[in-house]
Amino acid sequence: xxxxxxxxxxxxxxxxxxxxxxxxxxxxxxxxxxxxxxxxxxxxxxxxxxxxxxxxxxxxxxxxxxxxxxxxxxxxxxxxxxxxxxxxxxxxxxxxxxxxxxxxxxxxxxxxxxxxxxxxxxxxxxxxxxxxxxxxxxxxxxxxxxxxxxxxxxxxxxxxxxxxxxxxxxxxxxxxxxxxxxxxxxxxxxxxxxxxxxxxxxxxxxxxxxxxxxxxxxxxxxxxxxxxxxxxxxxxxxxxxxxxxxxxxxxxxxxxxxxxxxxxxxxxxxxxxxxxxxxxxxxxxxxxxxxxxxxxxxxxxxxxxxxxxxxxxxxxxxxxxxxxxxxxxxxxxxxxxxxxxxxxxxxxxxxxxxxxxxxxxxxxxxxxxxxxxxxxxxxxxxxxxxxxxxxxxxxxxxxxxxxxxxxxxxxxxxxxxxxxxxxxxxxxxxxxxxxxxxxxxxxxxxxxxxxxxxxxxxxxxxxxxxxxxxxxxxxxxxxxxxxxxxxxxxxxxxxxxxxxxxxxxxxxxxxxxxxxxxxxxxxxxxxxxxxxxxxxxxxxxxxxxxxxxxxxxxxxxxxxxxxxxxxxxxxxxxxxxxxxxxxxxxxxxxxxxxxxxxxxxxxxxxxxxxxxxxxxxxxxxxxxxxx
Amino acid sequence: xxxxxxxxxxxxxxxxxxxxxxxxxxxxxxxxxxxxxxxxxxxxxxxxxxxxxxxxxxxxxxxxxxxxxxxxxxxxxxxxxxxxxxxxxxxxxxxxxxxxxxxxxxxxxxxxxxxxxxxxxxxxxxxxxxxxxxxxxxxxxxxxxx
Numbered sequence: 001x002x003x004x005x006x007x008x009x010x011x012x013x014x015x016x017x018x019x020x021x022x023x024x025x026x027x028x029x030x031x032x033x034x035x036x037x038x039x040x041x042x043x044x045x046x047x048x049x050x051x052x053x054x055x056x057x058x059x060x061x062x063x064x065x066x067x068x069x070x071x072x073x074x075x076x077x078x079x080x081x082x083x084x085x086x087x088x089x090x091x092x093x094x095x096x097x098x099x100x101x102x103x104x105x106x107x108x109x110x111x112x113x114x115x116x117x118x119x120x121x122x123x124x125x126x127x128x129x130x131x132x133x134x135x136x137x138x139x140x141x142x143x144x145x146x147x148x149x150x151x152x153x154x155x156x157x158x159x160x161x162x163x164x165x166x167x168x169x170x171x172x173x174x175x176x177x178x179x180x181x182x183x184x185x186x187x188x189x190x191x192x193x194x195x196x197x198x199x200x201x202x203x204x205x206x207x208x209x210x211x212x213x214x215x216x217x218x219x220x221x222x223x224x225x226x227x228x229x230x231x232x233x234x235x236x237x238x239x240x241x242x243x244x245x246x247x248x249x250x251x252x253x254x255x256x257x258x259x260x261x262x263x264x265x266x267x268x269x270x271x272x273x274x275x276x277x278x279x280x281x282x283x284x285x286x287x288x289x290x291x292x293x294x295x296x297x298x299x300x301x302x303x304x305x306x307x308x309x310x311x312x313x314x315x316x317x318x319x320x321x322x323x324x325x326x327x328x329x330x331x332x333x334x335x336x337x338x339x340x341x342x343x344x345x346x347x348x349x350x351x352x353x354x355x356x357x358x359x360x361x362x363x364x365x366x367x368x369x370x371x372x373x374x375x376x377x378x379x380x381x382x383x384x385x386x387x388x389x390x391x392x393x394x395x396x397x398x399x400x401x402x403x404x405x406x407x408x409x410x411x412x413x414x415x416x417x418x419x420x421x422x423x424x425x426x427x428x429x430x431x432x433x434x435x436x437x438x439x440x441x442x443x444x445x446x447x448x449x450x451x452x453x454x455x456x457x458x459x460x461x462x463x464x465x466x467x468x469x470x471x472x473x474x475x476x477x478x479x480x481x482x483x484x485x486x487x488x489x490x491x492x493x494x495x496x497x498x499x500x501x502x503x504x505x506x507x508x509x510x511x512x513x514x515x516x517x518x519x520x521x522x523x524x525x526x527x528x529x530x531x532x533x534x535x536x537x538x539x540x541x542x543x544x545x546x547x548x549x550x551x552x553x554x555x556x557x558x559x560x561x562x563x564x565x566x567x568x569x570x571x572x573x574x575x576x577x578x579x580x581x582x583x584x585x586x587x588x589x590x591x592x593x594x595x596x597x598x599x600x601x602x603x604x605x606x607x608x609x610x611x612x613x614x615x616x617x618x619x620x621x622x623x624x625x626x627x
Numbered sequence: 628x629x630x631x632x633x634x635x636x637x638x639x640x641x642x643x644x645x646x647x648x649x650x651x652x653x654x655x656x657x658x659x660x661x662x663x664x665x666x667x668x669x670x671x672x673x674x675x676x677x678x679x680x681x682x683x684x685x686x687x688x689x690x691x692x693x694x695x696x697x698x699x700x701x702x703x704x705x706x707x708x709x710x711x712x713x714x715x716x717x718x719x720x721x722x723x724x725x726x727x728x729x730x731x732x733x734x735x736x737x738x739x740x741x742x743x744x745x746x747x748x749x750x751x752x753x754x755x756x757x758x759x760x761x762x763x764x765x766x767x768x769x770x771x772x773x
Contacts (some may be wrong), residue, residue: 089743100771113742117726118771120747143649145744168743 001039010202017195024188028181035177039086040149043167044135046082047153053078054092054155062155063094064161073117079107088146088170089315092155093119094163095130104242106162109206129154130161140168148174221265222272224289230296233286234348243307245338246355247275247298247318250367252293255330263325267332268293270323278317282310296352307340308372315370335362336370346388350381383422383435386445392422393448399423399430400456401619402469405590405612408603414610415468415502418460419619420453441474447482454490464626470502470532475511478520490528499528504555506534514548521550532590537578546585554582555609558593564602575606647680653739653746654700655686656739660763661720662697671696671719698722707732720758730773736760737769 044056052073058065066072079090090107101120103113113119129136129152140147147168155163217229249255249271256264269411275287275297282305286298299310310403315336323330335345337358341351356371362369382388392398402416421430440446455468477483491498503524511517521531532553533545545551556578561572575591594613603611619623660669669690670681677700690696693713701707702724710721711734720753721735727748729738736758737750748769750762755770762770 090741108743118747118749119742120745120749120769140744143746145741147744166743 014195014199016053017191021188021192021195025185025192026346028185028188032178032181035180036174039169039177040137040151043087043149043151043169045151047135047151047165047167048092050079050082050167051153051155053167055157060157062157063096066115076107078253081107082167083107083109085176086170087167088171088172089168090166092163092165093126095126096543101126101164126152126164133159133161146171190488202289212467219289222268222278224272224287225242225576226289227290230288230290230298231348232466233288233298239341239345239351240343240465241301241341241346242311243299243301243338243340244351244355245299245311245314245336246352246359247295247297247334247336248291248359248363249293250333250335250363252332255332255578259325259328259330262276263328263330266325267323267330270325271318271321271332274321274406275318277608278314283598296355302430305477307338311336311338311370311372319368330331333368334370335359335367337362337373338370339373339381344383344388345381347381347385350384353384354380359388380435381425381430384439386439386443389422389436389440390445393445393452397425397454398449398452399484399621400460401430401451402460402622402625403612403619404617404625405470405610406616408591408600408608408611411616411619413467413625416451416622416625417504417612418457418469418471420449421619446613447486450477450483451486451490455488457501458494458497460622461494461500464622467622467626468500468502470504472506472534473503474506475517477605478505478517484520484523488523491524491529502530502532502553504532504534505551511545511549514544518548518550525550537574541594544582546581551587554578554587555590555592561591561599561613564599565596568602572602572606575602575608579606579608649746650739651680651684653748654681655684657722657737657739657748658698659686660766661760665697665757668698669696671699671710672701673709674702674724677702677724693719700724701728704728704731707735718758720760737765 054062058071058076066075075092079092091103091113092105092414093101094104094529095101100118102116103119106113125136125138133154133156135153138150138152140150148171149169151167151169153165153167154161155165213229217226217232218224219226234423249268252264252268255267259267270289272289272295275295276285279285279287279297279299282299283302284297284299288296288298290296299307305313315334317374318334318336323332337355339351339355339358345351358371358373360369399421399422401419402420404413405415405417406412407414420433422436423430425605429510440449453471457471461467524531530552531550532555533549533551534555535546535557536554538557546554556575560574564575579589588609590610590612591603591608592612594603594611594615596615599613600611642723658670662668666686667688668686670687670691671690672678672681678689681689687705693699693710696719698720699710700722701710704727707723707728710719718734721732723729723732723735723738724739725740726738726742726747726749728752731737733754735751737748739746739748741747748766750766750770752770752772755762
């Protein structure tokens with residue numbers, strides 16, 4: 001789970017839980033409502049049954065027949081049979097001559113109302129039932145003691161209402177019905193309280209976090225955001241929605257030295273305020289201080305102006321700005337690099353590196369200027385993104401190309417150098433290791449890539465039994481136990497092909513432990529593999545190597561070979577001396593960067609045994625040379 | 628059997644439940660309508676429950692001398708008989724808390740009581756006329772002729 005999504009997930013979870021709690025409460029209420037309605041329906045059915053019984057027992061002239069005390073007693077007993085904790089009162093009323101309601105029957109076991117005693121209210125609802133002969137349900141007011149619902153049912157003879165049967169459902173019973181769901185309702189209530197308390201706690205924590213964040217994420221001296229916030233900002237926002245600018249105040253040290261730190265800080269503060277003010281028109285206030293006088297500005301891409309135009313205006317504004325401190329006019333100049341962050345960029349640090357490199361370039365050429373990084377430079381960001389590289393390695397995006405090494409005299413291919421590339425399907429082009437090798441060195445991706453290369457190499461050796469291959473091998477790899485174990489395992493597994501493999505040792509640092517390096521070389525040679533020193537004559541590849549290392553080949557550095565075109569006399573002498581030395585020590589010599597006929601002719605003249613370069617053959621899939 | 632006992636207990640409890648607030652409001656409205664000119668109405672009542680009901684009301688003042696009372700509230704036959712023994716110059720208005728006391732005694736102008744959980748208010752027309760009491764129209768539905 002990505003950190004930037006955690007807050008969203010928590011919010012969604014809370015909304016879901018709140019929704020669930022509300023739904024549960026609604027369900028419980030609906031359930032209770034259904035149960036109540038069922039009871040009302042049952043009561044209506046009871047009312048009809050009681051009326052049927054009364055009509056069966058008294059087929060006509062109800063009021064007159066009920067003058068018979070015995071019959072009243074019998075029917076009162078019938079009504080009384082229904083009196084439980086569910087029914088508070090059951091009684092029958094009539095309304096002679098449209099005057100007052102009077103009791104005809106009363107099912108109450110105690111305080112039974114007298115026959116013909118008056119009963120109020122003169123209710124319009126009672127009258128309505130009397131008139132329209134339709135059963136009706138009344139929700140009683142609180143002032144009617146102990147009665148929840150009254151069901152009024154007309155007792156009709158010959159299409160004329162002669163009396164009303166009233167069944168009062170008790171409040172006690174409705175409380176009982178509501179208590180069915182009360183544990184669930186209580187639980188839901190507790191859940192809601194818990195959620196509300198949690199939300200309040202979260203809000204308090206969020207507020208405290210916000211205060212704390214502001215404290216640590218805003219630079220006190222300038223009011224700009226800090227680098228921490230910059231990192232956090234891009235952990236929560238897509239990089240490719242923004243332009244980024246890096247600004248460095250040229251020689252800001254001088255301001256501090258000349259006017260003191262207090263003045264320097266005031267200048268910085270005013271500088272940031274001026275930038276913020278200038279950015280208002282572009283929907284941004286994102287100014288980050290990343291060093292003493294170094295700032296990053298983030299600008300949304302939705303601005304109505306191109307990055308180039310913006311930089312032009314912005315740079316001029318900053319250039320002409322004067323700072324008045326303590327009656328002094330302080331002039332400062334800035335250097336600025338800017339980039340429109342390319343689509344799909346995921347690493348802010350790559351962007352920062354590119355901006356930094358460009359800024360350094362501006363400073364080296366004299367400062368007080370700006371550059372907008374173009375699309376060509378943007379490629380660096382894309383191909384230097386470790387996630388992009390990882391994706392390529394995981395999805396067969398690694399390709400091995402092979403450049404032939406020729407016998408200079410016979411112009412016959414004797415070997416191929418394996419060169420690793422990534423393949424960009426979208427652009428349909430291969431990507432040089434220049435972009436990605438340094439990024440992954442020291443990571444698990446580097447081991448993964450090496451494993452893939454060796455797999456390709458041995459697959460090629462197995463498929464083509466008449467060819468030899470060389471593979472580049474970095475000096476650091478010799479010290480990497482995991483890498484060496486992997487190579488030894490592969491060589492053991494493909495022992496029969498190992499003698500057709502040459503390891504070209506690349507290095508960019510001095511060897512101090514020759515014993516260790518020789519020990520590794522010995523292990524490789526046990527399998528029959530050869531060792532070549534790459535780029536001899538430049539950097540750290542020096543004569544010590546020839547004395548102390550047990551090698552088979554010397555590959556003269558390309559920069560020396562290239563010099564043949566500019567300074568042939570001296571260069572030929574150098575190459576000739578290397579060749580003589582190698583011959584005397586029994587090493588074979590390869591010249592790389594043989595890029596044109598003239599260079600090749602020099603190789604023939606100097607009797608260099610092997611040549612390699614674009615003039616002779618470009619890196620290609622092996623099938624294009626062998627099949 | 629246990630259930631029946633519970634039902635009986637509840638019924639008795641409910642029957643004699645005395646809703647003080649509603650009762651006081653109703654009396655307040657009735658007597659304010661009968662004596663619209665009086666700010667404080669002197670009331671004669673012997674039943675302790677009703678004494679407790681009226682004693683904290685600003686509208687009513689309990690008097691223990693019936694001659695000073697504007698209205699007497701009777702809650703039993705015994706109280707009614709005692710009141711009838713006392714002859715006053717001005718005939719006192721008697722109001723009952725039971726239906727029986729209204730129908731059995733011609734001096735009682737009205738009654739307020741509870742029946743099946745519902746409040747019951749009755750006035751007898753000729754008795755109101757006798758005391759020249761004119762009630763607002765809203766009471767028409769509670770006036771009966773015997």
